Amino acid sequence: MPHFILDERLERDSVSIQTLTLSDLRLAKDSRWPWLILVPQRVNVSEIFDLSPEDQMELAREQARIGAALKAMTGATKINVAAIGNMVRQLHVHVVARFEGDANWPGPIWGFGQAVPYEPQAFEALKAELQKAVL
Amino acid sequence: MPHFILDERLERDSVSIQTLTLSDLRLAKDSRWPWLILVPQRVNVSEIFDLSPEDQMELAREQARIGAALKAMTGATKINVAAIGNMVRQLHVHVVARFEGDANWPGPIWGFGQAVPYEPQAFEALKAELQKAVL
Structure with missing residues (x-):
């Protein structure tokens, strides 16, 4: 039975902070906005509707829980949630905290400019804060 | 008790084709891509996690069903699903059929260029086809 392997672009551009159900x-390694990505650990799944009905419900629950925690933690103006996947076909859901006046407000984050790396200490601090917030 | 009123921009830029649960x-009135929008008929809801848990599950089901039907009907390369809402705060979920070589492939549709109106007959034909596909 094939096992889950993370897409190499997701592997390169983001860091795992927690394994959910x-x-x-x-x-994401991009300091322009607090940007989380949920990757269902399933094989050969590109669209949300490729998941089993049970997994679809679990993804909806995880997405809502993570979005609410991210908004509460950051005080974001709006949470943006999207499953796009035109470039990386492995199913992944973006959950992003947006703020009035951020790097592309009110436009979308996808396809906009280049990632701005975090300072290593700032990245570790945010990671720790997020791990606490999503518990 | 306040009742559901559709945001005026959603009202202007799209046409209702069916009332789901x-x-x-x-x-959407934009012929660049087959673009559906789900608007949960609830009051004062901006984020998916503002919905009740039951409504969140129903939205996930509707979104998956509509996405699968849209992909089957159009033969799209990828379905893009997103709840953004930086400009229109009433919760709405985009479900869009994307094709290699479309007007902004593989970039996102949001914030890109201007809507290109349908010919009235083409719009009515697509609407009828969609109504049949999502039954």
Whole structure:
């Protein structure tokens, strides 16, 4: 039976911060916005509707829980949630904290500019804060 | 008790094609891509996690069902699903059929260019086809 292997671009551009029931919860290496990515640990799944009905419900629960925690923690103006996958076909859901006046407000984050790396200490601090917030 | 009123921008830019259990299913007036919008008929809801847990599950089901039907009907390369809402705060979920070589492939549709209106006959034909596909 094939086992879950993370797409190499997701592997390169984000770091795992927690393993949830269904998904690997990852933090993107882009300091322009607090940007989480949920990757359901399932094989050969590209669309949300490729998941089993049970996994679809679990993904919806994880996404809502993570979004609410991210908003409470950051005080974001709006949480943006999206499953796009035109470039990386392995199913992944973006959960992003947006703020008035951020790097592309009110436009979308996808396809906009280049990632701005975190300072290593700032990244570790945010990772720890997020791990606490999503418990 | 306040009742559901559709945001005026959603009203202007899309047309209702069916009323689902939770959501008003709408077709965007933009011929660049087959673009559906689910608007949960609830009051004062901006984030998915503002919905009750039951409504969140129903939205996930409607979104998956509509996405699968849209992909089967259009033969899309990828379905893009997103709840953004930086400009229109009433909760609405985009479900969009994307094709290699479309107007902004593989970039996102949001914030890209201007809507290209349908010919009235083409719009009515697509609306009828969609109504049949999502039954």
